[in-house]
Structures are given as C-alpha cells and as structure tokens.
Amino acid sequence: MLGEYRIVGRRAAEISASVERAVGSGELAPGQLLPSMRELATALGVNPNTVAAAYRSLRDRGVIETAGRRGSRVRARPASTVRGSIRVEAPPGVGDVSEGNPDPALLPPLHDALAAAALHNAEHPGLYGQAPVDPEFARLARAGFDADGVPAGPVAVTSGSLDAIERVLAAHLRPGDAVAVEDPGWGALLDLVPALGLRPEPMGVDDEGPLPAGLARALRAGVRAVVITDRAQNPTGASVGAARAGELRALLAEHPEVLLIEDDHGHGMVDLPLHPLAGTTGSWVLVRSTAKAYGPDLRIAVLTGDALTVDRVTGRQRLGPGWVSRLLQRAVVELWTSGAVDVPAVARSYGERRDALVRALAERGVEARGRSGMNVWVPVADETGAVARLLHAGWAVAPGARFRVATPPGVRLTVSELTGDDIEPVADALASAAGPAPARSYG
DSSP states (O other): OOTTOOOOOSSHHHHHHHHHHHHHHTSSOTTOBOOOHHHHHHHHTSOHHHHHHHHHHHHHTTSEEEOGGGOEEEOSSOTTSOGGGSOOOOOTTOEEOOSOOOOGGGSOOOHHHHHHHHHHHHHSOOOTTSOSSOHHHHHHHHHHHHHTTOOOOOEEEESSHHHHHHHHHHHHOOTTOEEEEEESOOHHHHHHHHHTTOEEEEEEEETTEEOHHHHHHHHHTTOSEEEEEOSSOTTTOOOOOHHHHHHHHHHHHTOTTSEEEEEOTTTTTOOSOOOOOTTSSSEEEEEEESHHHHOGGGOOEEEEEOHHHHHHHHHHHHTTTOSOOHHHHHHHHHHHHTTOSOHHHHHHHHHHHHHHHHHHHHHTTOOOBOSSTTEEEEEOSOHHHHHHHHHHTTEEOEEGGGTOSSSOOEEEEEGGGOOGGGHHHHHHHHHHHSSOOOOOOOO
16 A cells, blocks of 8 residues: 555654655655554554544644545645646746736836835834734725725734735634635645645636535535635636626525635736625635735735634734734835826736737637736646647746646636737747647657
C-alpha cells in the first residue's frame, strides 16, 4: 500500500510527523491510501487510539483527508502546496498575461493621498487605544454598502480580502468542516480552505456566478460555509445578476445556520450593479478590497456583516496585529473623497480589451468566458500542452490547475497588459493551442 515507505513512531506526534515528512518529500504521493488505524496500530505496536489521534492531527492540518470506510488518503493537493507555484515564468520577449495584476495605468497615483494622510496624522497622531477603524473611513465604507443595498452592520478593516475571509472562517468553523467554493475559483482561497483544515466542496460557475444546482448540492452535503464572488470573479469574470441572486438567496434561506461570505472582487473596477445575498443567513459578511482599483500594495479591505461575526473578527484581530494602519485607512479616505478612480472609465477600459478578445476567439470557434473584470477563461482540451504551445507562440498564460477543483481544464488570461494590436495575435495563438495536442510520430 505504501510502497517502500514505512510510517514510524510510538506517540501520536511521532506518527503524524513521519507521515508529514513523507508527504513533504514526495515519498507519499497525493491520493496515496494510508493504512487503516487498526492495521497501522498493529504494525507499530501501539494503541489504535494513538493512531487515531495522529490521523486526526494530520487531517486538521490539511495533510490527509478521511472518507469513512473508504479510509484515509494524502490530500490530492496538500495544504502545503501553493497553487500560485503552478505558474509559467515568462522569458524575455514573451507577453505575460498570466499574473492577474491590474493595469498600472488605471491605478491612481498615491503620493497626494499618502501626503494628506501624513498631515492628518500630524494633527491627530495614531496611538495605542484608539478605535481600530478610522471614523471617516468607517462612515464612507458604510455609506457605500448602504448605496448598494447591503444590510446594516458594523465595519471592520483587514489586510486584504484573503485576510478577511481567513478571519471569518476561523471565527466560525472548526477543522473538518466543509466549505462551498466556486470551481473554477480564486486559487488563493482554494489553498486557504485546506490549510485551515477545512474541506472544499466545489460549486460550478457560469457567467452569472455559482450554479444553483451546485450550491444546492453543497448545502445538502452539509457545508458549514459558502464563499461567493459577487462581481468580476477570478478567473472567469462571472458576476451575479438579479435573477441568479434571487435563486441563490432562496436556497440559502433554507439553511440559515450556514455562514455566507461574499467577496465583491470587482468593487471600484466594474460598472455592473451589485446584487448582494447578505442577510439571507444568520451569519454573513461582505468584503471589499482596494487592491484592484487603487493598488494591491495598499493591503486594505473593508468588511461588514452581522454583529457577532464582526465582533469575533475584530476581537481576534486585537490579539494579533491589533489593527490595520490608520495611516493607510486615511490614504484610502483621500482616494475615495477625491474621486481618484473613474469607475466607469476603468470598467470600460477593461471591458473593451476583454470583449475584443472574447469576440476574436468566438470568430475562431474558441469558447471563452469573461463577463466582467480583467480576466478571460478559456477551456482547453489539454491544459499542459496548451500552456506550452502558447509559450512557444510568445504568450505566457496562467494554467487552469491554479483555479480548478473538479472543473475541466482551461487557461486564464489577464487583459491588463493587452493592447488593441495584441488581440488578433493572442486569439490566433489561443485558437491554435486550445484544441487537442497534435499527434506525434516516434518511428
């Protein structure tokens, strides 16, 4: 069953360390079936409860997964494997459309906002004991939520969307709980869920967001939390429309005990309306980041939600970093109040490039998806071959394996670096690469 590798140890910690070393070195491969608890206990001469404790620890850390009578296996993608490492390095001269970054030309300059924040700090120094959220930041953020129909709730600030999602999941869930995630979906989130010892339950996605059938299946499977992207979903560009939002709300209303996390990924860069699901369940949050519209290095995200959840998040935050820099919060206040980002213009710029690429691919008989935001998802027959052929043709794309759980192969392109002159060459290369790998002769 384990080939040449022998699990060793007398105590639970020693046994779990032995398995984890083998997983890290590759001696135990993803998907490898482990001995039953009783079988391993007999081989090691220990009590079965000792092995059970070791397996429980491994499961909680995301190293293995258990499936009742089907036994325990090494996770198909262990939590220590970062999906971001599944990438293509673009050599000199190759167009890189793989990174997922916003167009720097569409990001506002920060010097005036940072200078204004520094001047405010000179008059009102940031000190220990102050409120973690700048009052003007909180007021403006809450006004933005109100304008988009998000239910009333307190406001908290985190260091980006993923930080917010991690804190919310940790506040409510325990290792072994299942979380419904979009498939294809945000690679960082797909890494985070097993890293927290949680089990991802994939939901299919179309241009309108998660498929109702997929959400219904996940809810029937007993998920404790659901994570949904409202707009500009990464990697497909999906945005939840009014009709789909109604269907999803109806399903969630039947499971009020489920934690709902919404990521408004497209805030500040798309002009499609928000159709929030928030408030349908008892525990909920909606998160907005400044990364895509104002700059990834600001590391500012704002969330609102039910009072208990937000209180748990801020309470735990006080025991760690304490708060997110109020200097940066004031800089964002300046960006918001000065109208530093022309949202319709930004949405139009990304939309023109995205729509042109999708249209050019359609003319070549290639299916592509990209309703909003900066990414286009292209299904391919042979993912590895498509990535290699595109690289040979002068384009580095993101392998779909970074974003997939059970969905078929694909590649993601970020349009931020594309010009009008790039559309036809990229479409030609994709049309050539998207089909089956060419037959080879080894005579």
